[in-house]
Amino acid sequence: MLRPGRGAGGWLSSSDWLWLLLRGTFGSTGRNHTWAWNVGFLLLISAAHHNLPSTTTSFLFFPTHATFFTSPAPSSSPAVPHSSPAAPQSTPAPLPIVEVSLPAKEGSSEKSVTMTDAQVYKVLLASAILIFWSGFWVVHLIGIIYGYRRLHQRRALSVESGDQGVLGVSVLKPLVGTPMDPNLMTNLETFFTLNYPKFELLFCVQEEGDPSIMIVQQLMKKHPHVDASCFIGGLEVGVNPKINNMQPGYLAAKHELLLVSDSGLLMKEDTLTDMVAHMTPDVGIVHQMPFTCDRKGWPAILEKVYFGTGHARMYLFLGLLDALGFGVNCCTGMSCLMRKKVLDEAGGISAFGIYLAEDYFFAKYIQDRGWGIRIASQPAWQNAGICRVKTFLSRLTRMGLLPLASLSL
Template identity: 45%
Template sequence: MLAIWELGLTAQVFLGLSLFAFGLEAALVLFHFIGILYAKCVMYRKPSVNIAREELPGVSILKPMVGVDPHLQENLESYFKIDYPKYELLLCVQEEGDPCLQIVKPLMESYPQVDAHLFIGEKCMHEGGCKIGENPKMNNVMPGYKASKYDIVMISDSGIQAYPDILMDMVSRLGPKVGLVQGLPFCTDRKGFPAVLDKVYFGGAHARMYLTLCVLGVNCVSGMSNMIRKCILEEAGGLAEFGKYISEDYYMGIACFRSGYVQRLSYFPAMQNAGNPSLKSFRKRMVRWTIVRLATIPTTLVLEPLSECIPLGFFVSWAGWYVFNLDPVLFFMCHILQWFLLDYLQLMALQREPVNFSKFDYAVAWAFREIMFMFYFLEGMFSRSVAWRTGSYRVRYGGYLEEIR
């Protein structure tokens, strides 16, 4: 009787796992459709506001910069050309001898009508400033934040290219109950396989989860380009409070909710336009993000692999064989084809002009990313250190940073 009972319990567990696999597959297919419909029907709307241009609130844009990227001038100049009546551009550089100053200073001279100011972090430290934590990005922008004069702050990475209407769009989304507006990470058209890989990932797998979670109101803020009310930061302890975290964007999202506000997604994506994409940089980014997510949200260890195409394909194919005696190989191939097509539709919904690569290039990049996911994830799972431009850091549980000296 004991053997029969144990067998019955095992069957119940396997049946429960099978139903969970089917439910997860259905939920993620729904995520696909939500992301596709949102990208197709909502993204790239023309911003509209109900007040006169002269009454629009001012915005302080913080631009952290380190070193020179091949597209730095193009990206930075796009912020001098933003069509918005009242904003200041706070350009934050860490060291006096940084080569990016050879681009920053001429641009400031070429656009004297733009309220732009340059801050050298090293110089500010000597004039009475202090280090606010280990996060180099927060230390970089802190002098600019202290000098900001508007109640709305936008933090935008140096590798992001701005649309002329980006401020108008974000401000129009910043309603009375909205405390933070963020841009969906996407990519400009660049040449080479690493650039195709970036676009396929950010337009497919990443966009699917990001768009759907934002629609559902889940906190998943990207630090690439976001706008937040200064009162939220001050209530949380000021910008210095976020200097101890590697994922300062995630904790800004938490601060937004704790202040009683909600988050919204910009209608325009945050267009990444780095001039030197490579397979090495892609791997380092995927591993670093895995380390950050595991340290900040430990449930990622289980949930993230099961949200990916190939691991979920194995899981649901086993469930189909166990419950319905379906051919697992055929089931797995159908699953892969379905995700391949849905990710392609997701990318095409976000890409409003023809892509600069072929369907074969897409297939190779998509397969490469899906196959390499588990390798990147495992590397991140067994790593605790990350390298940024200014140094190396050890990530502690809770997303805390410790510099490796």
């Protein structure tokens, strides 16, 4: 496949490059980044070929047999004429001669050829590609291993003996019913059926005419045994609308732990139990890895692929770095269990109203005070009924810009 040639990258023909690029691009599953390794490796070969030192030794190259032969040295004795007439013979076609460089002999006056600027750039580019490719797969493998150990090792919490000795949880649910989510009632009802002995639900709605208020009231009548309250109006304490909406509920919270949970999440019966079980004495925040429920339509498939592949890989990798004590902050605000007393020391959640990315600064504040951050065994099941590609892309853009916007305040 490899053929000698001249010029930049001449060691490889155009068909060689095309074959390797297509092989890496359309290869089998699990080889999405094979092209990076191929390109980097071939660039190194090309650079090494063009940097071979020069020599005066010549060789004959026969393309049909792919074999090298040395050309015979000229004889020092004079030629002896032939006495008989030569028979007529066909003249063979001249053989192509290819100059191949060999290392110059020691003591020779010839100097080796130095690398050109193009070859230096080629080596640097190839090295960068290979480093990126290797680093990517290291992160990928670490994410898979840590995800297997973290997401499949649930911790048990003894709740059969009642609420004595069990940490209470105040669940803050900020709601916005415009546009109305068709899955809102299904999602909210899963919080009423949590298998946990000591918790309260604090629903926060900004506008008085919000249609989600009626859904909350219906669920409160259906589950009268659950400690639930609804707060309407909010309090303006900063530029963050989510903090403004949750402020009345936070002031009414009465338990040691505070769970901030978005309206589009679906909870399993043991999800809260699993999160509290990870709240060990040295941990200040327990958060869930974002994931999605099975829903119909192309936008839902797009979200599930994203949150189950690229996003999950980095989320788990950064979570492991934080668990190892590197102080990495990867906490998401869609489902975040925190120690309320630590937030009270900062002045409550109103102190974070000046930031748009409140989840990042929640985690940063608690982490700076020596508390750890852990990922729960169960993911955050996103189950919003409204799912569009445009909305998903806007959400990704907002997720990338919110930390920068908060830092600039």
